[in-house]
Amino acid sequence: MKKFLFFLLITVAAKAQLSSKAEVVLVTVAPGKELHSAFGHTILWINDPTNGIDRAYSYGTFDFNTENFYLKFLMGTLPYTISVHSMQDEFNYNLQYEKRGMIAQKLELDSLQKNAILQDLETNLLPENREYAYKFFYDNCSTRIRDMIEKNAPGKYLWHANPTLEGKSYRDWMNKYLAPNSWVTLGMNLALGTPSNVKATAAQSCYLPDNLAAATNLSKGLSSNPVSLFDAEAVDIKGFDFTGPYVILSLLTLLVGFLSFKNAFPFAADLALFTVIGLLAWFIFFLGTATNHEVMAYNPASLMLFPLNFPLVIWFARNPVKWKFYIHMVTVFSVIGIIWCGVQFWPMIFVGLPIFIRLCRLSFIKK
Structure with missing residues (x-):
């Protein structure tokens, strides 16, 4: 019965047409303290107060209770999914539990583009589509949303036209978010092979949520100025780690x-x-x-x-x-x-x- 109601809810949402007051908002969540959240997170929020639609979509979610979780994670076969919540739930979770800041940017899209994005997101939520093979550099919470916007508004957002996001490798961008004198940082770098040393284009560097937000903000007239929903807690800067x-x-x-x-x-x-x-x-x-x-x-x-x-x-x-x-x-x-x-x-x-x-x-x- 629950599966039927879930499928019915998705079907109704997918067929709904957004009103002229609908907004598509790119929400960037600041990096967290845990390793799986150290690189930030990207949410795509569809908000239509006229039709009562408030849906915040996230890619790259996973379940710690998955059978053989650590083995599947090690082998690269852990199923990742798209999930959806209300924006208020996302806000409360990040404010009260994660203490991670959130920044919102409204995307300037026409009604056809907004509806097409909604349809695609809801199609991805179907049970047969919601799981996918996660790739940290190539197919994550940020790249999926970048590609979703590009698919339904082709050429509108010039992800590649940001010189400040060029010149670094995938590895270099990753290390920017990791403590330098850290066993975790050393271990992650030891595990990465030569593909991580490829110089990422500005568009490819958008695998990081902060970079996607920066590239989106560069598109003058196509997105509103970033608005801070709330700021993250100040992080204490640690001194040199003598056990590092x-x-x-x-x-x-x-x-x-x-x-x-x-x-x-x-x-x-x-x-x-x-x-x-x-x-x-x-x-x-x-x-x-x-x-x-x-x-x-x-x-x-x-x-x-x-x-x-x-x-x-x-x-x-x-x-x-x-x-x-x-x-x-x-x-x-x-x-x-x-x-x-x-x-x-x-x-x-x-x-x-x-x-x-x-x-x-x-x-x-x-x-």
């Missing part, structure tokens, strides 16, 4: 270098170091080859850390002379990987330096 990756990995590198120089690095330490690095390399290799996350493919971090270091460390670290060819080969791979990773995101070098130091030392052992 820069400090911890630097200390590890110095320790490995000192013990290697003194010939005091035991086999057990080699076993631990190469095992951890090797398993991390296998995980990165898995993300790039066995999941639906295409932006994780062709990852030089796999070259820098090299998966075969585990389990081969059990043999070569005990007898490096016998494994001299392997150690020399992996040392070359490590150099290439470190340079490549450094060009992409220089802090990744910190992950590769300890293993590189040990490979260099093992490769020079004579007896």
Whole structure:
């Protein structure tokens, strides 16, 4: 019965014609504190007081209660959906719970364009259409709305005509929203492959809600000036994190270098170091080859850390002379990987330096 009523409600809304007082509003939600909300959110609000229509559409929503949630998220198969609420509900949720600011921009569209957008949004809400494969850079809450507007008002909003949104890669734009000295930031960059280094056009950079709002605002006469519905809470700026990756990995590198120089690095330490690095390399290799996350493919971090270091460390670290060819080969791979990773995101070098130091030392052992 509930499914029937849901389908009936969507059908009625889809067939409704908007009045001349109807508005289509782009609403940009500020970044939140959690990782899944760190890049902001985009909502498309259809408001028609004459016909009593108040529908705020969001793409990129998901359910934490989905069966095998973490496995599907890891594999890139987690179903994402479009959802709809009243704008008052969205406002209350962000004001009271998320504490995230909201900015609204009314789009200047004619009646045909407004109705076409409404029809498309309601069609997407149908049970057979509402789920889709989410892509962080290419198909998310912001790009879906950008494409929806472009489809129904082609050429009206020149997303590509904003020079301030050009020149950065997808990775660069992502890192703008992440803390620099953070394990999460380092981990996300380690997981991303070369596709994330592609220079995004101004239109492609609109995968971020703030950029979509900026590009929309640039279209003079086609959108009203942004209006703040409410401001986000002031965020305390944290000082330097002495437990962050820069400090911890630097200390590890110095320790490995000192013990290697003194010939005091035991086999057990080699076993631990190469095992951890090797398993991390296998995980990165898995993300790039066995999941639906295409932006994780062709990852030089796999070259820098090299998966075969585990389990081969059990043999070569005990007898490096016998494994001299392997150690020399992996040392070359490590150099290439470190340079490549450094060009992409220089802090990744910190992950590769300890293993590189040990490979260099093992490769020079004579007896």
